Amino acid sequence: MSSILNLTRREIYSYFVSPIAYTVIIMFLLIVGLGFFFSVFLYSSLNDTAIAEGNQNIRTYVIQFMSFWVNLALMLALPALSMRVLSEERKNGTAELLMTSPITTTQLVLGKFLGTLAILALMLLLTLPLLITIDFWADPEWPALGAAYLGYFLFGAVILAIGLFASSLTENQIVALLMTYPMLLPLWLSELLLGRFSGWANQVVGALSLRNASLTMSLGVIESHAIVLACGLMFLFLFLCVQVIDSARWR
């Protein structure tokens, strides 16, 4: 465990002595902030009957609307964080240090993954001031918000796991970035295929829809299916990542 945390510490250190983390976090906050003010603005333009008919208070309205923006911002920002994690080690020759040290590949991957998760957690924490402003207008219902944030975190973690896997495939960060999206988007867009198949195929498509899972959570519902899906995907991509590093390609 201390080996893992040692790697995690170094990962976080490197993020904050180079401009990457700052750039990514600022970009993320800009998009989320934009979405937030957009949704508050839209809500204020609704008339009373619309609010009553939709049975919406400002919290459900804003959070629901904002979730789209948070997810979008995560999808844009996180691959830019994960792209360098493993490809840069290989390019700089530090992979040779890591892989001739007494740590296992699993420890290496977990240590790096935890490092990126820490940045994700920080990013989400930095959006809290926005929510506190809701407190002025309505009861933010913190438990429901907690569920929404858990959903964001799980969604982000899946993106990072995919990004880490992509990063293990190439020495080139940009290639890693570009490979992350084609793996991520089908999971996001599979919802569009819902209803186009029948029977079990339709169920599989529905079950794999990361977007569905994430949006359900953002409504304040902790859904076991969403958690299982996210953890399953994380496990899958981290496992693949370990396999790639252990294979001959890396040496």
Add this chain to the structure above:
Amino acid sequence: MVNVDKLSKAYGNRVCVWDVSFDVARGEILGFLGPNGAGKTTTMRMITGFIPPSAGTARVAGVDVTKDPLSVQSRIGYLCEAPPIYREMVVKSYLKFVAGLKRVPRAKQKVALERAIELCGLEHVQNRVIGNLSKGYRQRVGLAQAILPEPEVLILDEPTSGLDPLQIMEIRQRIRELSGEQTVILSTHILPEVTAICTRVVIINEGQIVAQDSIDGITAGGASDNVKVKVARDSDDLAQRIKALGGIQRMVRGEPGVYQLKLDREGEVRERLSGMLVESGAGLIELSPERETLEDVFRNLVTEEDTAA
């Protein structure tokens, strides 16, 4: 301490290291000498467990590196060809990270860190960002990284390459200071480097070992011939007779019937040897000079120090 046994590595159908065997005793400084592309880096990567061998085994303290890589890796310090540094890190933070990576117990980390910094002369730069340091200092950071966990075996891949003569002398001095405590394997393509630091040398060319000897044996190489003798019927009596021939500097008996001999160039030793072998009825199969390959190797080596500062 380190036993390399019939190690081979092929990339695709290109063989880069072929049947390399040598042993390094505790406390020895072994020079691994060969021209560029000879297979030095590849061999060292197999010993450290970075790449798996295609055939053969490498053992450190009796442990096979492919069977238990973590155990081997906790005994070695390794400076690879390009120092494995994170340019964005401060020297001290980097070395702290390495201490954790090499599982140096927390209580000993501080002492180990100070020792490495002092041995490598990094006191003045310990709070600077590695990427801003000169090449020589980066190489020293790489060396500090390797010696930090006080490993039983130190493996250094061309530790002085790309440095200016003053820096080279300093790095060599640091390595010499380590001797006695640690077993060192050091690769180089510069002949005088081996004679300056090492106690023994293994010479490799095109993936194969062409000679291994003590330093004195190699430097005396100019006045001798290496020959390989193969006979059909070997006997201890034959070995005695070869020894008694005179003019034989060294004799190694390999597999039954195969002798590696180092002969004086003067005194027609080769002629007398072949005469004796034929007349002994041992069934001479082969008597071939090995001098050629060795000379080829030396021709490709850098045999003079770069004196331009």
